[in-house]
Amino acid sequence: MAKISSKDENPGSTFVVEIRPNIAHEDFDGEVVILNLDIGLYHSLNESAGFIWSRIANHSSPESVVKAVAREYGVSVALADSMVLSLIREIEKEGLVDVNGTSPRWAAEPAENMDQTDAHAFWPVMDTYRDMRHALVVDPIHEVDESGWPALKVQKSTNGAE
Amino acid sequence: MQRVLVSVILPVFNGERFLEEAIRSVYAQDGAPIELLVIDDGSTDSSSEIVGTVAPDARVIEQENTGPAAARNRGLSEARGEYLAFIDADDVWAPNKLSRQLHDLVDDETVDMTLSMTRCIHPDGTLAAPRFFIQFGCGLYRRRAFERVGGFDESLRFSEDLDWFARAREIGLRLSVTEDVTLHYRLHEDNLTRGTDVHDLGYLQLIKRSLDRRRARGGTEPIEMPPL
Numbered sequence: 001m002a003k004i005s006s007k008d009e010n011p012g013s014t015f016v017v018e019i020r021p022n023i024a025h026e027d028f029d030g031e032v033v034i035l036n037l038d039i040g041l042y043h044s045l046n047e048s049a050g051f052i053w054s055r056i057a058n059h060s061s062p063e064s065v066v067k068a069v070a071r072e073y074g075v076s077v078a079l080a081d082s083m084v085l086s087l088i089r090e091i092e093k094e095g096l097v098d099v100n101g102t103s104p105r106w107a108a109e110p111a112e113n114m115d116q117t118d119a120h121a122f123w124p125v126m127d128t129y130r131d132m133r134h135a136l137v138v139d140p141i142h143e144v145d146e147s148g149w150p151a152l153k154v155q156k157s158t159n160g161a162e
Numbered sequence: 163m164q165r166v167l168v169s170v171i172l173p174v175f176n177g178e179r180f181l182e183e184a185i186r187s188v189y190a191q192d193g194a195p196i197e198l199l200v201i202d203d204g205s206t207d208s209s210s211e212i213v214g215t216v217a218p219d220a221r222v223i224e225q226e227n228t229g230p231a232a233a234r235n236r237g238l239s240e241a242r243g244e245y246l247a248f249i250d251a252d253d254v255w256a257p258n259k260l261s262r263q264l265h266d267l268v269d270d271e272t273v274d275m276t277l278s279m280t281r282c283i284h285p286d287g288t289l290a291a292p293r294f295f296i297q298f299g300c301g302l303y304r305r306r307a308f309e310r311v312g313g314f315d316e317s318l319r320f321s322e323d324l325d326w327f328a329r330a331r332e333i334g335l336r337l338s339v340t341e342d343v344t345l346h347y348r349l350h351e352d353n354l355t356r357g358t359d360v361h362d363l364g365y366l367q368l369i370k371r372s373l374d375r376r377r378a379r380g381g382t383e384p385i386e387m388p389p390l
Contacts, residue, residue, distance in 0.1 A: 024362035028370045035365055042369050131384035132372075135296045135324055136365060 015101035017056050017088055023096050027054060034096060040133030043094065048073065049124035052087050056097070062088070073122045087124040094128060168196045168260055168302070169243030173233030175203040177251030178212055180348060185216045187255040194260050197221060199240055201233040209251070231314035231322040234298075238313050244305055248298040252348040254283070255299075259344035263302035266338060274310075274335040275303040278344040285349060292343045296387065298323050300345040307335055315371075320364035328372045331385040 025034040032050035034043040070080035198220040204227030266276040279292040314322045
Protein backbone atom coordinates (compact mmCIF):
# COMPACT_ATOMS: atom_id res chain seq x y z
CA MET A 1 0.00 0.00 0.00
CA ALA A 2 1.44 3.34 -1.01
CA LYS A 3 1.54 5.93 1.64
CA ILE A 4 2.91 9.34 2.36
CA SER A 5 6.28 8.67 3.88
CA SER A 6 8.39 10.72 6.18
CA LYS A 7 12.00 11.21 5.39
CA ASP A 8 12.98 9.07 8.38
CA GLU A 9 10.98 6.11 7.16
CA ASN A 10 11.70 6.40 3.50
CA PRO A 11 14.30 8.96 2.59
CA GLY A 12 13.65 10.52 -0.81
CA SER A 13 9.96 9.74 -1.03
CA THR A 14 8.54 12.96 0.41
CA PHE A 15 6.78 15.30 -1.89
CA VAL A 16 5.38 18.82 -1.81
CA VAL A 17 1.93 19.89 -2.87
CA GLU A 18 1.41 23.49 -3.93
CA ILE A 19 -1.67 25.27 -5.14
CA ARG A 20 -1.21 26.73 -8.61
CA PRO A 21 -1.27 30.51 -9.09
CA ASN A 22 -4.27 30.41 -11.44
CA ILE A 23 -6.45 28.90 -8.71
CA ALA A 24 -8.71 31.06 -6.51
CA HIS A 25 -10.26 29.51 -3.42
CA GLU A 26 -12.16 30.49 -0.32
CA ASP A 27 -13.55 28.73 2.73
CA PHE A 28 -17.17 29.76 3.21
CA ASP A 29 -18.04 28.56 6.73
CA GLY A 30 -16.72 25.09 6.14
CA GLU A 31 -17.35 24.72 2.41
CA VAL A 32 -14.30 25.30 0.29
CA VAL A 33 -15.04 26.63 -3.19
CA ILE A 34 -12.28 26.58 -5.77
CA LEU A 35 -12.18 28.32 -9.14
CA ASN A 36 -9.77 27.59 -11.95
CA LEU A 37 -9.40 31.06 -13.44
CA ASP A 38 -7.92 29.76 -16.67
CA ILE A 39 -10.64 27.35 -17.72
CA GLY A 40 -13.65 28.42 -15.64
CA LEU A 41 -14.24 25.11 -13.88
CA TYR A 42 -15.21 25.37 -10.26
CA HIS A 43 -15.18 22.83 -7.46
CA SER A 44 -16.85 22.30 -4.14
CA LEU A 45 -15.20 20.29 -1.40
CA ASN A 46 -16.98 18.39 1.34
CA GLU A 47 -15.89 18.87 4.92
CA SER A 48 -13.00 16.45 5.03
CA ALA A 49 -11.74 17.51 1.62
CA GLY A 50 -11.89 21.13 2.73
CA PHE A 51 -10.02 20.24 5.89
CA ILE A 52 -7.21 18.71 3.84
CA TRP A 53 -7.23 21.52 1.25
CA SER A 54 -6.99 24.23 3.89
CA ARG A 55 -3.90 22.64 5.36
CA ILE A 56 -2.31 22.30 1.95
CA ALA A 57 -3.11 25.98 1.36
CA ASN A 58 -1.31 26.76 4.59
CA HIS A 59 1.73 24.87 3.33
CA SER A 60 1.44 21.99 5.78
CA SER A 61 3.48 18.97 4.82
CA PRO A 62 1.51 15.95 3.61
CA GLU A 63 2.68 14.05 6.67
CA SER A 64 1.31 16.64 9.05
CA VAL A 65 -1.93 16.74 7.09
CA VAL A 66 -2.29 12.98 7.52
CA LYS A 67 -1.79 13.26 11.26
CA ALA A 68 -4.24 16.13 11.49
CA VAL A 69 -6.86 14.16 9.56
CA ALA A 70 -6.38 11.13 11.80
CA ARG A 71 -6.89 13.31 14.88
CA GLU A 72 -9.81 15.30 13.50
CA TYR A 73 -11.84 12.34 12.30
CA GLY A 74 -10.68 9.75 14.82
CA VAL A 75 -9.47 7.38 12.14
CA SER A 76 -6.32 5.39 11.82
CA VAL A 77 -3.25 6.92 10.27
CA ALA A 78 -3.50 4.38 7.48
CA LEU A 79 -7.02 5.49 6.61
CA ALA A 80 -6.07 9.13 6.94
CA ASP A 81 -3.16 8.48 4.62
CA SER A 82 -5.52 7.05 2.03
CA MET A 83 -7.91 9.96 2.39
CA VAL A 84 -5.20 12.55 1.86
CA LEU A 85 -3.59 10.73 -1.03
CA SER A 86 -6.93 10.26 -2.72
CA LEU A 87 -7.73 13.96 -2.60
CA ILE A 88 -4.26 14.98 -3.72
CA ARG A 89 -4.58 12.66 -6.67
CA GLU A 90 -7.88 14.23 -7.64
CA ILE A 91 -6.84 17.85 -7.25
CA GLU A 92 -3.67 17.22 -9.19
CA LYS A 93 -5.68 15.58 -11.96
CA GLU A 94 -7.94 18.65 -12.13
CA GLY A 95 -4.94 20.94 -12.45
CA LEU A 96 -5.40 22.66 -9.11
CA VAL A 97 -2.04 21.79 -7.58
CA ASP A 98 1.49 20.93 -8.51
CA VAL A 99 2.99 17.91 -6.82
CA ASN A 100 6.74 18.15 -6.70
CA GLY A 101 9.20 15.57 -5.65
CA THR A 102 8.84 11.84 -5.67
CA SER A 103 5.16 11.01 -5.34
CA PRO A 104 4.04 7.65 -4.06
CA ARG A 105 1.71 5.40 -5.99
CA TRP A 106 -1.71 6.78 -5.37
CA ALA A 107 -4.14 4.80 -3.29
CA ALA A 108 -7.18 4.17 -5.48
CA GLU A 109 -9.27 2.59 -2.75
CA PRO A 110 -9.42 2.91 1.00
CA ALA A 111 -6.72 0.95 2.78
CA GLU A 112 -7.37 -2.74 3.15
CA ASN A 113 -8.94 -4.04 6.29
CA MET A 114 -10.45 -0.64 7.00
CA ASP A 115 -14.07 -0.46 8.01
CA GLN A 116 -15.83 0.64 4.83
CA THR A 117 -18.54 2.49 6.72
CA ASP A 118 -15.98 4.61 8.50
CA ALA A 119 -14.13 5.27 5.27
CA HIS A 120 -17.17 6.46 3.38
CA ALA A 121 -18.42 8.62 6.20
CA PHE A 122 -15.29 10.74 6.11
CA TRP A 123 -14.05 10.22 2.58
CA PRO A 124 -12.98 13.51 0.96
CA VAL A 125 -15.17 14.38 -2.01
CA MET A 126 -14.72 17.08 -4.62
CA ASP A 127 -17.58 18.02 -6.94
CA THR A 128 -16.61 19.63 -10.23
CA TYR A 129 -18.84 21.97 -12.22
CA ARG A 130 -18.48 22.99 -15.83
CA ASP A 131 -21.68 24.93 -16.36
CA MET A 132 -20.30 28.45 -16.02
CA ARG A 133 -16.96 27.87 -17.69
CA HIS A 134 -17.70 30.09 -20.69
CA ALA A 135 -18.90 32.95 -18.55
CA LEU A 136 -16.17 32.71 -15.94
CA VAL A 137 -13.34 32.52 -18.44
CA VAL A 138 -14.51 35.24 -20.81
CA ASP A 139 -15.70 37.61 -18.16
CA PRO A 140 -12.52 39.63 -17.88
CA ILE A 141 -13.79 43.07 -18.71
CA HIS A 142 -14.76 44.28 -15.30
CA GLU A 143 -12.21 47.00 -15.09
CA VAL A 144 -13.52 48.40 -11.92
CA ASP A 145 -12.01 49.54 -8.70
CA GLU A 146 -13.21 48.52 -5.29
CA SER A 147 -16.23 50.82 -5.51
CA GLY A 148 -17.50 48.80 -8.44
CA TRP A 149 -17.31 51.73 -10.87
CA PRO A 150 -14.88 51.71 -13.81
CA ALA A 151 -11.46 52.91 -12.82
CA LEU A 152 -10.43 55.45 -15.44
CA LYS A 153 -6.69 55.10 -15.71
CA VAL A 154 -4.27 57.18 -17.75
CA GLN A 155 -4.54 55.83 -21.30
CA LYS A 156 -1.61 53.88 -22.68
CA SER A 157 -0.80 53.38 -26.34
CA THR A 158 -1.58 49.99 -27.78
CA ASN A 159 -0.46 47.99 -30.78
CA GLY A 160 -3.88 48.12 -32.38
CA ALA A 161 -7.00 46.05 -32.55
CA GLU A 162 -7.28 42.54 -31.22
CA MET B 163 -48.90 59.55 -20.80
CA GLN B 164 -47.02 58.43 -23.86
CA ARG B 165 -46.48 54.70 -24.04
CA VAL B 166 -42.93 53.68 -23.25
CA LEU B 167 -41.78 50.57 -25.04
CA VAL B 168 -38.17 50.46 -23.86
CA SER B 169 -36.66 51.87 -20.69
CA VAL B 170 -32.95 52.51 -21.06
CA ILE B 171 -31.15 52.57 -17.74
CA LEU B 172 -27.86 54.49 -17.65
CA PRO B 173 -26.05 54.53 -14.31
CA VAL B 174 -23.29 57.11 -14.03
CA PHE B 175 -20.65 58.06 -11.54
CA ASN B 176 -18.19 60.72 -12.68
CA GLY B 177 -18.62 59.62 -16.26
CA GLU B 178 -18.22 63.00 -18.01
CA ARG B 179 -15.52 61.78 -20.37
CA PHE B 180 -17.64 59.58 -22.65
CA LEU B 181 -21.15 60.26 -21.37
CA GLU B 182 -22.27 62.42 -24.29
CA GLU B 183 -21.29 59.76 -26.81
CA ALA B 184 -23.16 57.11 -24.81
CA ILE B 185 -26.32 59.20 -24.62
CA ARG B 186 -26.22 60.11 -28.31
CA SER B 187 -25.96 56.43 -29.21
CA VAL B 188 -29.17 55.81 -27.27
CA TYR B 189 -31.01 58.62 -29.04
CA ALA B 190 -29.69 57.42 -32.38
CA GLN B 191 -31.76 54.25 -32.09
CA ASP B 192 -34.25 53.84 -34.90
CA GLY B 193 -37.90 53.76 -34.11
CA ALA B 194 -38.84 52.43 -30.72
CA PRO B 195 -40.35 54.83 -28.20
CA ILE B 196 -37.91 54.91 -25.34
CA GLU B 197 -37.35 56.60 -22.06
CA LEU B 198 -33.83 57.29 -20.88
CA LEU B 199 -33.33 56.93 -17.15
CA VAL B 200 -30.05 58.38 -15.91
CA ILE B 201 -29.19 57.31 -12.40
CA ASP B 202 -26.53 59.65 -11.09
CA ASP B 203 -24.77 57.83 -8.29
CA GLY B 204 -23.37 60.95 -6.65
CA SER B 205 -21.20 62.32 -9.44
CA THR B 206 -18.97 65.26 -8.59
CA ASP B 207 -17.86 66.05 -12.15
CA SER B 208 -19.89 67.58 -14.97
CA SER B 209 -21.98 64.47 -15.64
CA SER B 210 -25.26 66.12 -14.63
CA GLU B 211 -24.57 69.18 -16.79
CA ILE B 212 -23.88 66.96 -19.78
CA VAL B 213 -27.15 65.10 -19.29
CA GLY B 214 -29.02 68.39 -19.02
CA THR B 215 -27.53 69.60 -22.29
CA VAL B 216 -27.57 66.44 -24.38
CA ALA B 217 -30.64 64.74 -22.96
CA PRO B 218 -33.01 67.33 -21.55
CA ASP B 219 -35.92 64.91 -21.83
CA ALA B 220 -34.20 62.20 -19.85
CA ARG B 221 -35.47 61.28 -16.43
CA VAL B 222 -32.61 61.98 -14.07
CA ILE B 223 -32.54 60.40 -10.67
CA GLU B 224 -29.83 61.43 -8.26
CA GLN B 225 -28.75 59.38 -5.31
CA GLU B 226 -25.90 59.14 -2.89
CA ASN B 227 -22.97 57.11 -4.07
CA THR B 228 -23.94 53.48 -3.52
CA GLY B 229 -22.42 51.61 -6.43
CA PRO B 230 -23.51 50.51 -9.91
CA ALA B 231 -25.71 47.63 -8.77
CA ALA B 232 -27.74 49.95 -6.55
CA ALA B 233 -27.93 52.49 -9.35
CA ARG B 234 -29.25 49.91 -11.80
CA ASN B 235 -31.75 48.70 -9.20
CA ARG B 236 -32.98 52.24 -8.78
CA GLY B 237 -33.41 52.42 -12.51
CA LEU B 238 -35.40 49.17 -12.46
CA SER B 239 -37.72 50.53 -9.81
CA GLU B 240 -38.38 53.68 -11.86
CA ALA B 241 -38.61 52.09 -15.30
CA ARG B 242 -41.97 52.15 -17.11
CA GLY B 243 -41.09 50.25 -20.28
CA GLU B 244 -42.22 46.80 -21.35
CA TYR B 245 -38.60 46.09 -22.24
CA LEU B 246 -35.46 47.07 -20.39
CA ALA B 247 -31.99 47.87 -21.63
CA PHE B 248 -28.81 49.06 -19.99
CA ILE B 249 -25.89 51.14 -21.11
CA ASP B 250 -22.86 52.26 -19.18
CA ALA B 251 -21.69 55.86 -19.31
CA ASP B 252 -18.63 55.02 -21.36
CA ASP B 253 -20.12 52.57 -23.85
CA VAL B 254 -21.74 52.98 -27.25
CA TRP B 255 -24.70 51.23 -28.82
CA ALA B 256 -24.92 50.28 -32.47
CA PRO B 257 -27.61 52.39 -34.19
CA ASN B 258 -30.07 49.55 -34.73
CA LYS B 259 -29.48 47.71 -31.47
CA LEU B 260 -32.98 48.15 -30.11
CA SER B 261 -34.82 47.47 -33.35
CA ARG B 262 -32.91 44.25 -33.97
CA GLN B 263 -33.27 42.96 -30.44
CA LEU B 264 -36.92 43.97 -30.21
CA HIS B 265 -37.52 41.97 -33.35
CA ASP B 266 -35.90 38.92 -31.73
CA LEU B 267 -38.07 39.14 -28.64
CA VAL B 268 -41.27 39.85 -30.54
CA ASP B 269 -40.47 36.93 -32.82
CA ASP B 270 -40.32 34.45 -29.94
CA GLU B 271 -42.49 35.11 -26.93
CA THR B 272 -40.82 32.32 -24.94
CA VAL B 273 -37.44 34.07 -24.89
CA ASP B 274 -36.98 36.26 -21.84
CA MET B 275 -33.95 38.19 -23.01
CA THR B 276 -31.69 38.44 -26.01
CA LEU B 277 -27.99 39.11 -25.95
CA SER B 278 -25.56 40.03 -28.68
CA MET B 279 -21.88 40.17 -29.38
CA THR B 280 -19.69 43.02 -28.16
CA ARG B 281 -16.73 44.79 -29.65
CA CYS B 282 -14.31 46.31 -27.21
CA ILE B 283 -12.99 49.79 -27.88
CA HIS B 284 -9.27 49.99 -27.18
CA PRO B 285 -7.90 53.13 -25.53
CA ASP B 286 -6.61 54.29 -28.92
CA GLY B 287 -10.12 54.08 -30.34
CA THR B 288 -9.64 50.94 -32.43
CA LEU B 289 -12.21 48.19 -32.25
CA ALA B 290 -11.49 44.63 -31.25
CA ALA B 291 -13.04 41.64 -32.95
CA PRO B 292 -16.56 40.73 -31.84
CA ARG B 293 -16.79 38.54 -28.79
CA PHE B 294 -19.47 37.45 -26.41
CA PHE B 295 -19.26 38.73 -22.83
CA ILE B 296 -21.65 38.31 -19.96
CA GLN B 297 -22.61 41.87 -19.27
CA PHE B 298 -25.81 43.81 -19.39
CA GLY B 299 -25.14 46.36 -22.07
CA CYS B 300 -25.39 43.85 -24.88
CA GLY B 301 -28.92 42.70 -24.05
CA LEU B 302 -32.58 43.56 -24.23
CA TYR B 303 -34.77 42.16 -21.48
CA ARG B 304 -38.46 41.66 -20.96
CA ARG B 305 -39.71 43.28 -17.79
CA ARG B 306 -40.93 39.91 -16.62
CA ALA B 307 -37.33 38.66 -16.46
CA PHE B 308 -36.57 41.08 -13.64
CA GLU B 309 -39.90 40.45 -11.99
CA ARG B 310 -39.00 36.78 -11.78
CA VAL B 311 -35.29 37.00 -10.97
CA GLY B 312 -35.23 40.17 -8.93
CA GLY B 313 -32.72 42.97 -9.13
CA PHE B 314 -28.97 43.08 -8.83
CA ASP B 315 -27.19 41.89 -5.71
CA GLU B 316 -25.78 45.08 -4.24
CA SER B 317 -23.38 43.21 -2.00
CA LEU B 318 -21.39 41.92 -4.97
CA ARG B 319 -18.96 44.51 -6.25
CA PHE B 320 -17.52 42.78 -9.27
CA SER B 321 -19.83 40.10 -10.44
CA GLU B 322 -23.39 41.28 -9.93
CA ASP B 323 -24.21 40.88 -13.60
CA LEU B 324 -22.84 37.35 -13.80
CA ASP B 325 -24.70 36.63 -10.57
CA TRP B 326 -27.95 37.90 -12.10
CA PHE B 327 -27.54 35.69 -15.16
CA ALA B 328 -26.79 32.69 -12.94
CA ARG B 329 -29.99 33.34 -10.98
CA ALA B 330 -31.91 33.72 -14.21
CA ARG B 331 -30.64 30.39 -15.53
CA GLU B 332 -31.28 28.67 -12.20
CA ILE B 333 -34.99 29.38 -12.51
CA GLY B 334 -35.05 28.46 -16.17
CA LEU B 335 -35.26 31.79 -17.94
CA ARG B 336 -34.63 31.49 -21.65
CA LEU B 337 -32.20 33.65 -23.47
CA SER B 338 -31.03 33.92 -27.03
CA VAL B 339 -27.59 34.97 -28.19
CA THR B 340 -27.15 36.44 -31.67
CA GLU B 341 -24.09 37.16 -33.74
CA ASP B 342 -25.03 40.79 -34.22
CA VAL B 343 -22.84 43.36 -32.54
CA THR B 344 -24.97 45.83 -30.63
CA LEU B 345 -22.51 47.10 -28.07
CA HIS B 346 -19.12 48.72 -28.16
CA TYR B 347 -17.57 48.35 -24.73
CA ARG B 348 -14.82 50.80 -23.85
CA LEU B 349 -11.62 49.45 -22.35
CA HIS B 350 -9.60 51.76 -20.19
CA GLU B 351 -6.38 49.80 -20.05
CA ASP B 352 -4.63 47.78 -22.69
CA ASN B 353 -4.29 44.87 -20.29
CA LEU B 354 -7.44 43.48 -18.83
CA THR B 355 -7.39 43.46 -15.08
CA ARG B 356 -7.88 40.05 -13.66
CA GLY B 357 -6.72 38.03 -10.76
CA THR B 358 -6.91 40.58 -7.99
CA ASP B 359 -7.88 39.04 -4.71
CA VAL B 360 -11.10 41.01 -4.33
CA HIS B 361 -12.04 40.33 -7.92
CA ASP B 362 -11.62 36.58 -7.50
CA LEU B 363 -13.48 36.67 -4.21
CA GLY B 364 -16.43 38.17 -6.04
CA TYR B 365 -16.54 35.19 -8.37
CA LEU B 366 -16.17 32.74 -5.52
CA GLN B 367 -19.00 34.40 -3.63
CA LEU B 368 -21.17 34.24 -6.72
CA ILE B 369 -20.44 30.53 -7.14
CA LYS B 370 -21.09 29.75 -3.48
CA ARG B 371 -24.42 31.60 -3.56
CA SER B 372 -25.46 29.87 -6.75
CA LEU B 373 -24.68 26.45 -5.30
CA ASP B 374 -26.59 27.24 -2.11
CA ARG B 375 -29.64 28.39 -4.05
CA ARG B 376 -29.62 25.26 -6.16
CA ARG B 377 -29.28 23.07 -3.08
CA ALA B 378 -32.20 24.89 -1.47
CA ARG B 379 -34.22 23.95 -4.55
CA GLY B 380 -33.21 20.34 -4.20
CA GLY B 381 -30.10 19.86 -6.32
CA THR B 382 -27.01 21.27 -7.99
CA GLU B 383 -27.88 20.61 -11.61
CA PRO B 384 -25.85 22.52 -14.16
CA ILE B 385 -27.31 25.85 -15.15
CA GLU B 386 -25.46 26.21 -18.46
CA MET B 387 -24.50 29.80 -18.87
CA PRO B 388 -24.22 31.17 -22.42
CA PRO B 389 -22.95 30.74 -25.04
CA LEU B 390 -25.57 28.10 -25.41
